[in-house]
């Protein structure tokens with residue numbers, strides 16, 4: 001700093017002042033000469049500066065081009081193009097580049113291909129949500145709201161040409177999905193549900209489509225639905241063991257079916273089970289489901305905190321067996337009205353505690369043993385497969401082939417509870433304490449870890 005401050009530059013104020021001081025000694029003639037000299041020196045400097053600038057421009061032309069690009073840049077993402085061949089690969093890369101603003105790479109690469117333009121907010125959800133669908137929102141009359149999800153609303157609807165047939169229509173807002181970066185999650189949910197073969201206890205997805213602003217899924221509606229299991233449990237309190245046995249067996253059959261089809265569900269909970277008028281269960285909401293081959297494992301921490309198994313919460317890899325843990329929690333709640341572990345206040349997976357479990361009292365020995373096995377923290381003692389569950393004394397009276405033919409009617413057993421909820425009053429369920437779906441790492445969709 002000191003050096004810079006004391007350096008004299010020709011023509012600068014500092015120099016002029018020193019000239020004034022010298023004036024008295026040297027006289028006016030000398031002063032004029034000095035001014036003329038200074039003038040020439042300034043002119044010379046100006047010329048030198050101009051020529052250096054010109055040189056600089058000549059040898060660094062990219063400087064000029066860069067400025068031009070900034071001025072000309074379009075703030076909107078370029079129009080994506082639908083590529084006829086190599087669709088999946090292109091789509092994934094386009095979506096990734098859209099988020100990381102690397103659009104130019106894709107445009108350049110695809111410049112020579114056969115293509116036609118589709119607005120990006122429609123392209124983003126292809127092919128799972130087609131833009132031109134024979135079945136669309138105009139084919140239905142919305143009757144009433146069934147529930148609300150993270151990105152929209154689920155309605156009960158009648159088909160226009162067949163008012164007897166009822167469906168559930170899930171209407172999700174694209175804007176919400178994009179802002180929460182859940183595009184791949186929604187697409188994955190739709191593709192898993194559409195590809196799954198029919199099962200009596202899994203809600204079918206008949207069709208999906210999109211408009212400019214919304215995504216639609218046409219879902220199976222349970223005949224004469226009495227609502228989801230959580231609302232039923234809240235209205236009626238604990239269920240009888242006989243009802244729990246039937247509902248538990250139906251859900252176990254659905255979960256086993258998913259696993260056999262290489263799908264891990266990861267969100268078994270009361271809110272994701274709806275009942276029809278006969279009390280048959282229907283598993284809905286595949287938002288956290290993932291294609292996972294049997295014997296393979298995954299590592300994303302996701303699910304609903306109170307139903308999360310220690311394997312998921314620990315952050316280690318896990319496999320399909322985590323769904324059996326969540327089913328155990330659900331059955332425990334249905335009978336006792338409390339969580340098996342003291343986690344009702346947990347807000348983060350790291351705070352989940354898997355201590356202080358006590359076997360339910362006031363229930364049959366079979367049910368108590370089933371809970372001990374399904375909710376054992378140690379994996380070696382835990383019931384982790386359908387084969388073991390199927391053979392468990394609690395389910396011994398159930399014929400699973402008959403069950404899948406819907407030969408039993410759980411509705412007749414619902415509401416006949418003999419269990420006294422007040423036997424264990426700590427950790428009693430409070431719906432305000434029910435936590436939203438917990439998805440620790442949505443961004444991992446890109447790495448396909450989810």
Ligand SMILES: Nc1ncnc2c1ncn2[C@@H]1O[C@H](COP(=O)(O)OP(=O)(O)OP(=O)(O)O)[C@@H](O)[C@H]1O
Pocket residue numbers: 146147148149150151152154168203219220221222225227228271272274284285286287437
């Ligand atoms: N097929 C269906 N039949 C009857 N009711 C349904 C159906 N699907 C959803 N619902 C109702 O709508 C609610 C929300 O649906 P769902 O959980 O599928 O939405 P979502 O957007 O996936 O929500 P989430 O935030 O849980 O992921 C459910 O709790 C249920 O009450």
